Amino acid sequence: MSVWEEIIGQPDAVALLRAAAAGGTAERAGSMTHAWLITGPPGSGRSNLAYAFAAALLSDSVDGDADTRAQVAARSHPDLTALVTSAMTIKIDDVRETVRRSYYAPSVSRYRVVVVEDADRMAERTSNTLLKALEEPPAETVWILCAPSETDLLPTIRSRVRSVRLRTPSVADVADLLNTRDGIDPATAEQAARLAQSHIGMARRLATDSQARERREETLRAALGVHDxxxxxxxxxxxxxxxxxxxxxxxxxxxxxxxxxxxxxxxxxxxxxxxxxxxxxxxxxxxxxxxxxxxxxxxxxxxxxxxxxxxxxxxxxxxxxxxxxxxxxxxxxxxxxxxxxxxxxxxxxxxxxxxxxxxxxxxxxxxxxxxxxxxxxxxx
Incomplete structure (x- = not known):
């Protein structure tokens, strides 16, 4: 199984990152760089692509070996640092610690990979802390930032990363993923993908949680009944x-x-x-x-x-x-x-x-x- 198999509707982005993980090709000489920014609408698979790229960089194979894939999925690989927040903003102390870890030499892989999900949740002061690391990174460290759009980050950060833009996958693509990966029946998968408007994570939730579907329907039916x-x-x-x-x-x-x-x-x-x-x-x-x-x-x-x-x-x-x-x-x-x-x-x-x-x-x-x-x- 390849790390890229579950990345749907993004053939150009996959081709670019796959070539970079392989060290570049004759047509894409120098395609690898130390910092990347993956942008795209919510649900387009920014984080999924970031971790697929990370697994490819940390593996001996561009498609990722089974052990590395499992460690990246569990966020337990020794050469992977993941900065994730479910709060309103990313704390500056968390960024400082992530920057400090980014200077460690890789222990078992070619690279040390740092993934920053929701990089748009950094305040300006916090972004400047990250900027210093992007200006003078170690040769073996690769940063992968994720955000809805390039404009969500400081211009000084945008100038130091290579952007990869994702598009919204089709309903059919998302439904097929739910069917093949999660075993959802085709009718439920199509409905969930359509109602989620191709948002991969929300589609999976709607497909697997009947109460989430019921809450959504209650919301819309109630909105139709507002007349005063x-x-x-x-x-x-x-x-x-x-x-x-x-x-x-x-x-x-x-x-x-x-x-x-x-x-x-x-x-x-x-x-x-x-x-x-x-x-x-x-x-x-x-x-x-x-x-x-x-x-x-x-x-x-x-x-x-x-x-x-x-x-x-x-x-x-x-x-x-x-x-x-x-x-x-x-x-x-x-x-x-x-x-x-x-x-x-x-x-x-x-x-x-x-x-x-x-x-x-x-x-x-x-x-x-x-x-x-x-x-x-x-x-x-």
């Missing part, structure tokens, strides 16, 4: 509640497993008394989990807004006489009714309001207030 201000206010509160439930379902099991793993590493039996000297470490873990939970709610609200955009996109296309590529086929009757009640101009206004709500929520405006304003503007 009081309904908009109630709906905003319910959407935030749904986002919180979604976040808990996604992170709850992981948080509990993480706590149990930390307790075992500290020598504390399940259900046992935690010695006072160890309680500070657990408080740090709980603080990290609270920050992750906050980010989870924000991400959940953003997913809801993305789903609402798909709904109003379907309404607009219906108003314009196009129903051949409807995303939310299961809600077609409600979409047609909403299209008949409004105009394309009003629908476009609502879609602009949804984009505005996303910007406000990302800018730390209270999600309930941002959603209330958006829903009120959507009243037909």
């Amino acid at each position: 201000v009081s309904a908009a206010v109630l709906m905003a509160a319910r959407l935030v509640e749904i986002a919180g439930d979604d976040a808990k379902a996604y992170t709850g099991a992981r948080d509990e497993a993480e706590r149990e793993r930390v307790l075992r590493s500290l020598g504390v039996d399940p259900g046992g008394t935690i010695p006072p000297a160890l309680r500070a470490q657990l408080r740090d873990l709980e603080a990290d989990q609270k920050r992750r939970a906050k980010r989870g709610v924000i991400d959940g609200v953003d997913r809801i807004l993305t789903d609402l955009l798909s709904l109003y996109r379907d309404i607009l296309m219906t108003q314009l006489g196009r129903t051949d590529d409807t995303i939310n086929v299961e809600l077609l009757d409600g979409i047609r009714a909403a299209a008949a009640e409004g105009t394309p101009e009003l629908t476009l206004h609502t879609m602009d309001a949804i984009h505005g709500a996303r910007r406000r929520v990302e800018g730390n405006v209270a999600p309930t207030l941002a959603l209330e304003a958006m829903l009120i503007s959507a009243i037909r």
Whole structure:
């Protein structure tokens, strides 16, 4: 099995990185460089491609050997450093530690590889800490940054990396991946890929979690029923509640497993008394989990807004006489009714309001207030 097999819909990017991992070809002489930036829309597979490239660089084979693939998947390879955050921003201390580790010589591979997921979550001061490492990197260290777009990073960082741009994979490609990799039946795989708008991670979740599908459908059906201000206010509160439930379902099991793993590493039996000297470490873990939970709610609200955009996109296309590529086929009757009640101009206004709500929520405006304003503007 090749490390590249699960990278779907990105043939040009795979060809470029595969050639770089192989040391370049006659046509691509000098294609390898010390720093890369993988950009693309959410769900396009930025992180998946970054770790596939890492596995190829850390292996003797450009397709990656089985042991290296397993170690990279577990983030346990001795020459791999992964900087990941589920908080709002990447901490400067975490970047400093990652930079320090980047100067270690490889222990078993040709390279030391550093993957920075969500590099766009760095504040300017934090980015400048990373910049120093990119300016004078060790010859055996390769940095792989991931971000939605080049403009999300400082110009000084963009000038020191080689960019690889990804595109949104097709629904058919994502459905085929869910079918072959995860064993999802074709009908469910197609529905999940379509509703997720080709977002690979969200498609997998929708395909494997019936409650996630039910929460999504409840959200859109409720949005179709908003016809006055009081309904908009109630709906905003319910959407935030749904986002919180979604976040808990996604992170709850992981948080509990993480706590149990930390307790075992500290020598504390399940259900046992935690010695006072160890309680500070657990408080740090709980603080990290609270920050992750906050980010989870924000991400959940953003997913809801993305789903609402798909709904109003379907309404607009219906108003314009196009129903051949409807995303939310299961809600077609409600979409047609909403299209008949409004105009394309009003629908476009609502879609602009949804984009505005996303910007406000990302800018730390209270999600309930941002959603209330958006829903009120959507009243037909």
